[in-house]
Amino acid sequence: MAGGKDINDPDAFVLYRYHPSLPAAAIFVALFGISSALHMYQAIRKRALFMVPFIIGGLFETVGYIGRIQSSQDQYELGPFIMQTLLLLVAPALFAASIYMVLGRIILLTxxxxxxxxxxxxxxxxxxxxxxxxxxxxxxxxxxxxxxxxDPDKIKLGEHVILVGLFTQIAFFGFFVIAALIFQHRGRAHLAKIGPETPWKRHLTMLYVTSIFILIRSIFRVVEYLQGNAGYLLRHEVFLYIFDAVLMLGVMVALNWVHPGDIARLLKEKDLRGDVVELNRPISEDRNKSYP
Incomplete structure (x- = not known):
């Protein structure tokens, strides 16, 4: 009970319908923090500036789970709840921003x-x-x-706005995956001729993997908000960790392993050899162009 509200009352809006787990939140603070730090190092070393939104997303995840650590000490305190709600909600959109940029670089590389x-x-x-x-x-x-x-009306409006945002994310991400598949299908003969020194395939594969992870997470969030504050998913903390924390950590680790910054390096190397020239740009301009 808090402020006269029972966490099991389906008609009341409560911050948490369970006591947030301190160990689970602490584990993911550590994991997201380590992966974010590694991404910072990789982006700097490989001069991959297009990964900045991705790194910010990793920091959002880290701070979001710090908010859940604070909520485990007092599950009725509004500040930590707002922090974890907002940061964990929007972090995947920042991951997506960098992932979208990868496909364009793969197309240019090949x-x-x-x-x-x-x-x-x-x-x-x-x-x-x-x-x-x-x-x-x-x-x-x-x-x-x-x-x-x-304010029940404000809460309901917020849920509807979030759902519109999530459906927007799913629609664009779904179209993005389709665009990537069409590119690979149409260009299969051309791509098959490219030598192993241009490892486009593993980067495209990782793009599919991370996109699927974000799509699954977004669909989970849609179902969560459709069920409402008293829904089954929001009454069981384990689903947040399975369908959000684990999947988003998977996105980060996957791109630690096959880092898109390698594409920027390969583009620069090929450009200096004169193998890659951007459309509608003079060769002299392209020779001085960097691919962050």
């Missing part, structure tokens, strides 16, 4: 633009724009829910 469903120069713009929209909607919805603790 000279595969003729096989892309969308022109490479528009590819990143379209998907990152959708990602920003999803990020803003989820953040706004989470803010409404967190600040409307005693």
């Amino acid at each position: 000279n595969g633009e003729p096989y892309s469903l969308i022109r490479r120069t528009w590819l990143t713009k379209i998907f990152v724009t959708g990602d920003i929209l999803s990020f803003l909607l989820q953040g706004a919805g989470g803010g409404l829910m967190s600040s409307g603790k005693s």
Whole structure:
């Protein structure tokens, strides 16, 4: 009971319908923190500036689980609840922003633009724009829910805004995966001729893996919010760790293992040899171009 509200009362909005686990939160603070630190090192060493949103997402995950550690000390305190709700909700959108940029670089690395469903120069713009929209909607919805603790209408509005944001994320991510599959299918003969010194395949495979993880997590969140504050998923903490924490850690570790910064290095090397020239740019300009 807190403020006269029973955590088992289906008609009341409560912050947690269980006591948050301190050990589980502490484990994921450590794991996300280690992976984020490694991503910082890899991005700096490989000059992969396009991974900055991804790193921020990792820091959001880390701080979000710190919020859950604080909530394990007092599950009725609003501040830590808001912190973990917002940061864990929007972090995958930041992961997505960097992942979207990977496909464009793979297309450029393999000279595969003729096989892309969308022109490479528009590819990143379209998907990152959708990602920003999803990020803003989820953040706004989470803010409404967190600040409307005693206002059922505000809470309901927040849930609806979050759902719109999640559906936006799923739609853009689904289309992104389709675009990647079409590129690989159309260009299969061309890609088969590329030597092993251009390891496009493992980067594209990792792109699929991380995209699927984020899609599964987003679908879980949709179901969670559709069920509402008293739903089955929100009454059992284990689902958050299985379908959010583990999957998002999987995204981070997968890209620690096959880091997209390697593509930037390969692009620079090929560009210096004159093998890669951006469309509609003079060769002299491209020779001085870096691929962060």
